[in-house]
Amino acid sequence: MSRTSPRLWLGAAAVLLIVAVVLIRAGNNGTHESESIGDADRDGWQTIEYRGVRVDVPDDWERKDTDGCPYVIERWGPEDSTTCGEDFGVGVSLLPSENFDAIVEPGEVRRDPGGGIHWSGYVLVAPLALAADGSREVVEAVLSSARGAELR
Template identity: 40%
Template sequence: MTARTMWVALLAAGCAVLGGVALFWPEETPAARPGASPAPAAPAAPAAPAAPFASASVSQAVWKTIAYRGVRVDVPEAWEQTDMSACSFNIHQWAPPGAPACSPQSGVVFYGSATFDPAHGPGVRETSSGTWAGYVYAGAFAVYATGTDRDIVQRVLDSAT
């Protein structure tokens, strides 16, 4: 086999692999994009335009900065550190008063980035239950935030340093 024949064979194999990947790559639907909402079941009234990342709850909320092992994050003033002593895993969570312990359903959690195994890439996504969740990496941690207000979750993640 000549060098030219080998290069042509390698090129053809590479094209076949890329074609196969493109053929079986999952198609992105509008609901799968970060920040996208599923199509409404019934016609809805047009929404008033909003400033990016500035819902009424975000702009009216009072915020504080918390720090955990060198990572700083801004959270709503009412959020408090959750007692996780009875949990079967060791995480550190700040959440709204009354949020369940041992279940990061609302608030911010710090996971060691070396052992964090996400189901999707960084950023905010709508969950199957209609809440918002996402993460970013900061220092040695994955900062994971979740809640019912997308803008609050986004602001928490944007503030992580």
């Protein structure tokens, strides 16, 4: 009876791991990126779409490149907003809802505990959780505009 070498098993496991990482990264890069699909009903705003969910954001917001961050997510914000880190600053993140864990109820907009002008909140629109940060007016407008693409 032949015995398979532990080296062979280790090599096969390494190859499978590399293939899995490449496939996951390929699935996250380019094929499912959010995009601006035009002007929103509100002046000075644009509509973006990602995985069947649409949301309105200010015209000066752009898609942020988070490929070099610890967590690759879909993120839109002003040009000068932070791309990586625990505090992204002003903007909206479009996250898979099954992995989203919040400390407040959906739709609740709350002020930064530090007392600044920073507000945050989120809504669930399957299959996403949209988490917005910024002024209270912007956060409320972004979250209230979230809808499934088929509803438009």
